[in-house]
Amino acid sequence: MLNDDALWDEFGAESEEHCDTAERLLATTPDAGGVAALFRAFHSLKGMSAALGAAGMAQVAHHCEDLLGQARQGRRAMTPPVMAALLAAVDALRAQRSSVLATRRDAKPPPGLLHRLETLEAVPTAGATTGVTPARAAPPAAQMPGAHQPADDQAVDHRAADEQAALAPLAAMLRDSAVELAAAAHEGASPLSGALAEEARRAGQTRLAARLAELDAQPPLPLLGALRRQLGSLALLASVDAGADALAAATAALDDGGWLPRLAALAPLLAGNPAALVPEARALGEIAAALGLDALEDWLLLTEDLAGRAATDDDAAALLAALGPDLAAQLGRRTDAAALRAMPPPGVAPASALSPATASVPEELAHLLSAEGHRRVEEGLAAGRSLYRARLGVPSDAVEEAAVQSWLEAQNAEPLTSRTLLDTVPPTLDMLFLAPAEPEALAAARAAFDPAGRLVLAMTPLRAATQPSGEANAAPVASLRVRQEAVDGIIGLEAELHAAVLSLDGLLAQEEADSLPATLAALARRAGGSAGRELAALAARLGHARAPRERARSHLALALRRLDDAVMELRVVPIGTLFNRLPRIVRSVAQSAAKDVALEMEGQDVRIDRALIELLADPLLHLARNAVDHGVEEPDARRAAGKPPRATLRVRAERRTGMVRVEVSDDGRGIDRQAVLRAALTRGLVSEAEAAAMDDHDARRLLFRPGFSTRERVSETSGRGVGLDVVQEAVRRAGGTLDLSSTPGRGTTFVLNLPLSAAMAAVLLVEVEGHTYAFPTARVEAVLPADTPAMPLARLLGLRPTRPPGAVVLLRQTMGGQVALAVDQVRQRTDLLLRPLPPALATLPALGGAGILGNGEAVVILEPDGIAMPSTHEELA
Structure with missing residues (x-):
């Protein structure tokens, strides 16, 4: 295996993502889009595993890919046994992945898993149609959670092994007769096909027997196509080549290309009535199967599936409309069988079916937009407007509010949606809007309106106006994969910075610093003379420094809030x-x-x-x-x-x-x-x-x-x-x-x-006997007068009360209980930077955590559920 650490890191991250994607999609019966996404996930796992020499993982992923390929082509429904087998494959891939990453050696698949997947792939689904089960269709009774599946996997494996041994002679016989069968089908009736049909019937393969018996019918190509598919299934059941590829090669050698005009005539049908497209796409798909034109067969099966569902499924109709030009273009470039062999496989969702107009809308704002809002975004971009996201400070009065509104109107801005972020201090408004100005011009207008950045805190261009045809597209947004250790380091540094800034802010906010100029001025008047003049000059300098200090303090607080938002994006994930x-x-x-x-x-x-x-x-x-x-x-x-x-x-x-x-x-x-x-x-x-x-x-x-x-x-x-x-x-x-x-x-x-965050906690600070403690604000029901009956917190903490209570804090316990605690003083509500508790303290029931205040003081967070109240009221203050 390779020794490139970067490649292994990439493999570890991406393989985990693909396994997570597969398990998520298998949580419910997937629709056509879900099957396509599953196919891509297993296909990617197969490719990256094979590239690093993890052949066992590649083998499991390859069989899953084959099974899902049948579902994409409409040959198989996503039944409970198929779903269970794919989930078992995901579990196996996770275990193999862990082993491969730990040892950098190949890990074999679990015994019986590959045979389970092969058996499912080979056995046709009863009652399956040519399409993947639509998303809106109700699942059959067998797919309900209460339905039972066979629990004895070993018995299933034994039965499969017996079936494999019984079918191997039939598969070998058909493989040896493949060339003669192709010739017999072109020439007419032959005793060979009848004899083989009888052998298939004895082996219990009644559908295969019926297909062999029909080979004397005309025209032969569709029949040979159906036969080749069945030979492929038989090969998987018997684990022996049944001659599918040999049959295709022999059929191609005898083909005169008489079906090519029908294929060329398919293009006009793509833009016509979908119902008329179904039988022709099916017949041509059988011909493609007979000749081994697998990519063409995939195109035609997909076309048949979408055309068959277009009348009742709007999504299928849209995909068919987008698929038509792609298929017509491919057929126009390929006029013989040799060119058709180089045809690329289709994509289930062609790029032309998707509209990227609203792709730049942030996820947290996109769900607030109605269908009309999305349409306005598309129309606005198409009309030459640009899309912006702005963070607005909450105005302190009606004058400021009117000023912000007037500025937006002056820019011809069209607000689309907004949300109030109450978890920021102070609260802010997150807004999405369209404006005709270019980003540079709007930024200049913003600077002129609000140079201090107090009302318009931030403004980000999300997408410029749609470019005219022929202009180069904007470069795609680059993504960067960062090691988890680096992200954790950034989060830790931000927490340290937060503590330092809070400490500095606490020093700047001290009342002594604000009153110092006035104190010096009073001393100057009392001192008189040269000493008084020097003290007065010093008081003036300190007074003049106050305004720049406050501006710097405000800018620092704003920068810290922006940093908090940015770091939060690193540490939050969708629930x-x-x-x-x-x-x-x-x-x-x-x-x-x-x-x-x-x-x-x-x-x-x-x-x-x-x-x-x-x-x-x-x-x-x-x-x-x-x-x-x-x-x-x-x-x-x-x-x-x-x-x-x-x-x-x-x-x-x-x-x-x-x-x-x-x-x-x-x-x-x-x-x-x-x-x-x-x-x-x-x-x-x-x-x-x-x-x-x-x-x-x-x-x-x-x-x-x-x-x-x-x-x-x-x-x-x-x-x-x-x-x-x-x-x-x-x-x-x-x-x-x-x-x-x-x-x-x-x-x-x-x-x-x-x-929202595991790093910060909102707490209420209280003081008891000169020590500061914190209660989670989510548990604080009320702050009551000091004469309310309550248990002194000092006594519960093992301290001797030396002063009368100054207030009572009423706390809510889980399941509705309440605790009333008397404290010396209620200080303030604040956000506390959390620190892990030492193991010896973490086991104590009344300790919910510890944190650091802005001034560097360590504070213990008390947990209401862990506070045990006395059984009698004798100790109540």
Whole structure:
């Protein structure tokens, strides 16, 4: 294998991306576009693996590519066995990839996987049509999550091996007779084809037998094409060459090219009635198969598929309209069989079918645009206008607001959409607009209007006006792959800079510095004489330095906010990377539990700190498993309760002010209070007296106790006592909260409120006995008067209170509990730069983290869920 570290790094990154893409697309039954994307992913994996000498990975990817090639050509439907085999291949490729990267040596495929893929590829799909299942078609019953598949893979492998041994003699016989079969088909009836048909019938290959028996019909080429396809399938079943290539070579040698005029006449049909195109494309595809013109066959199969669906599928009609000119151009350049052999394979989505007009709109703004908004972007660019994105500061009064509005109007700007970014300090407005000015001219106008950059904080040209025909296109935006270590280093440096700037800002904001000029002026008046004059001059210089200092401070704060935004883009990823893991586990649990569950996911584009993705992966998967295994009922029980037999599990993410809300809800049976209490009694978590005194809220809190489960037997997914306590702890470590609501008979909802960033935390600072502590602001319910009954925080911390309380902070615990704590002073709300806790402190339940204030002071974040209140009220202040 190669020893080029750069190539290996590239292979590691890209192969992981392709595996992630494949698994995401296989989460649900893919449509034609999904099949094409899967084909490309496995094709890329095959190529890069072969290039680095990882033949085992290339072999697995090649078989997946062949299977998906059949689906692209309409020969195979994406049935549950096909999906399961492809998912198994993705798992195998991941394992092989890890081994290859660790050892830089080839890794063999798992035993039986290649044969499983080959068997699927060779066996035709019952009832398959010539097209890939459309995206809007409802899946058949066998594809539902509750449908069962054979679990004994070894038995399947043994049966396949027996079938292979039985078919090998037939495959060898057909291979030896391929040339004679081609000649017999051209000459007419022959006893050879009848004899071979009988042999195929004895071997159980009835479709192959029927095709052989038809070889005396005329014209022969379509029949030979269908026969060649069947010989290819037989070769995979028997693992022996069945003569498909030999048949094509012999047929090509006997071909007189009489079908070429029909192929030339196909071009005008591409622009006509799609229904008339279907039979001709099918017949010519059979001829191409007979002659071994594989690329032409792919073009014709794709044309037949799209033409057959064009009447009811707008996407297929659009693709056919774009495919027609490409195919017509190819046919116009190739007038004989030799030229057709060099024909390139088709693409499922020709470039001409796509409109790039709105491709430059940022993802976070694109989803805010309506269809009319997208149309306005296209029309504006075509009319010579340019597209801009601006970050506007929130005006302090109506005069400034009117000034910004007037400036936009003066530039003939057409606002398209905007959003308020409440997580910035202060809040800002993110706007998308069209304007006729060139970027340089608009930048000059902006500088003249707002030279300090206080109202128009930033302005970025996204795309210039559409260039006239014949002008050179703009250079594509370059992408750069950066090592993860480098990104982590940049994030760490930005955090250090943030701490230093906050410290400097704190020094500049001190009241002593502002009052110093006035103090010096007073001393100058008292001193008099030359000393007084010197003090007065010094006071004047300090006073004059205040304005430049404030401007520098403002510019530094603005630059830091921009840097925060830029670094956040490095560390955030779509939460969809986490959601994409759910469909597979939901389908697996539903199948094992004989339940029918539809998974609905919303908000996959919401972005979250990548450090939180792995931290939340297991909790989210557990909530999904829990909902399917515990929450939803079996189909019969749902029918009896008046519900649809198919349950719905909904996972939704949405951006809130400074946070992300993730909701996992089902429409199942809800939480049974009595079942929870029985399980708690059985496990010894509560006494009978305690259980009798518990209301619904208290009973639900038991679900979060370590070791709790309502299952009496341990199953593959439940009953081990590792449950919601783990979920709650993971959410707490992420700096978030977990809420639960449930209605018996209606369903259950878990809500995860998560921070946007794992590096910063919004906290409320309090002071106790000269020490500063922090509470997460998401948990602060209220700040109450000092005479409110509360537990002194100093006493809980092991300190001796020496002064009366100055305020009471009311904190919310998970599951609705509250804690009232008396503190000496409430200081301020701020954003805290987080630092990891030492291992010895990280295990303490009341410590939620630690951070550094702007002045360099270390602060401990107290976790409300870990604060244990006394059982009596004797210690309350």
